[in-house]
Amino acid sequence: MDYTISASYYQNDKWSMLWPESETITVPPNDVSTVDVTLVTPIDLQTGVYQGFLNFQNDRHEVNAPVSFVIKESITENDSTILIKGKQSDEILYGNGYTKGAFDMVNRYMAGDWRQYYFDIQNEFVNSAAIEISWTSDDTNLAVFVMDPLARIVQTNVPSGVFGHFLGWPSLDWLGNTPFSQGGGFFPVKNKDDASTVLYVPINQTGTYTLLTHSTLFGGNSTTEPITLAAKFTNISSEDMSQYIEIITEDEISSDLEKTTKNETQTSEKEPTPIESTVTSDDLDSLLLTGIGIGIGIGIAIGIVSIIVLRQKSVK
Known part of the structure; x- marks a missing residue:
């Protein structure tokens, strides 16, 4: 029988994302010492679990302390779309976009590669x-x-169904215990086609939701296999969306009103607003007659005063 053997291994290398405050620490006898390490992650790092080691050594002893951290994908906008693809990396054995063929048909239910997002x-x-x-x-x-x-598990593509209710099986694709082991193997259960599956996930609160993939069966063509995860986060409730639209509309209206009020205030402070008036032809006629009447009245008054003054002079 022809076969191929492949081996994967870790090599000691500096971890560029970890920055210890000092490369040398002193531990007194029968005592402890604290060292602070800063984690600096690239902005394009995909969601998942990342692991490595902190190496401590002296002349006679060496210890590798395991370190792991989680990268979360933030969903801040409605209708957000996330795409994670398997891609090669020189820094790790296989990235978050891969699953590994590490499963055993006669082992425990947990056997097989698990990936977290x-x-x-x-x-x-x-x-x-x-x-x-x-x-x-x-x-x-x-x-x-x-x-x-x-x-709490809120969705899965392998629900336990009647087997979980009566036999306590964790999922539909598991074949139960055997007389000689905890694992009875797995049967492929796929709800879309032979190489993909889909899920609809209800989201009832804000916070961190965890997606777990369990490699229960593996094709065996390579050590690892690339996977693609596409997710869209949205709102399908018309009532909630109408409230969301109303809130957005109210915010926009308030913002527009504030801008308009501010602009009007600035305009009033810069220059006075001219007052415009309109005069019709009827108004002009009435003003003309009034002016003539006033002029005639003034003329008559002047004439009367003149006559009185002349009479007084003639009497003298």
């Missing part, structure tokens, strides 16, 4: 997510679970 829902109007996960080989099968911020 984290989505931090910050927009309270997002109440659902549509997720599609696809892979390469038709012989590979992934069981997918989604947990809410309280660690």
Whole structure:
């Protein structure tokens, strides 16, 4: 029988994302010492779990302390779309966009590669997510679970159904215990086609939702297999969306009113507003007659005064 052996291994290398405050520390006898380490992650780092080691050594002893951290994908806007693709990396054995063929048909239920993805829902109007996960080989099968911020499973593509109710099985694709082991193998259960699965996830609160993929069967064509995760976070409730639109509209109207008021205030401070008036032909006629009447009255008064003055002079 022809076969191929492949080996993967870790090599000691500096971890560029970790910055210890000092490369040398002193630990007194029978005592402890504290060292601060700063984590600086690239902005394009995909969601998932990242792991490595902190190495401590002296002349006679060496210790590798495991370190891991989680990158979350923040969902701040409604109708947000996330795409995660398997891509090669020189820094790790296989990235978050890959699943590994590490499963055993006669081992425990947990056997097989698990991958984790984290989505931090910050927009309270997002109440659902549509997720599609696809892979390469038709012989590979992934069981997918989604947990809410309280660690409750709220969706899966392999629900336990009647087997979970009566037999306590964790999922539909599991074949139960055998007389000689905890694992009875897995059967492929796919709800879309041979190389993909879809889920609809209800989102009832803000917080971090966790998506777990479990490689229960593996095609075996390579050590790892690329997977693609596409997710869209949105709101499908017409009532909630109408409230969301109303709030946005009210905010926009308030903003427009503030801008208009500010502009009017600035205009009034800069220059006085001219007052415009309109005079009709009838108004002009009445003004003309009034002026003539006033002129005649003044003329008569002047004439009377003149006559009185002349009479007084003639008498003298």
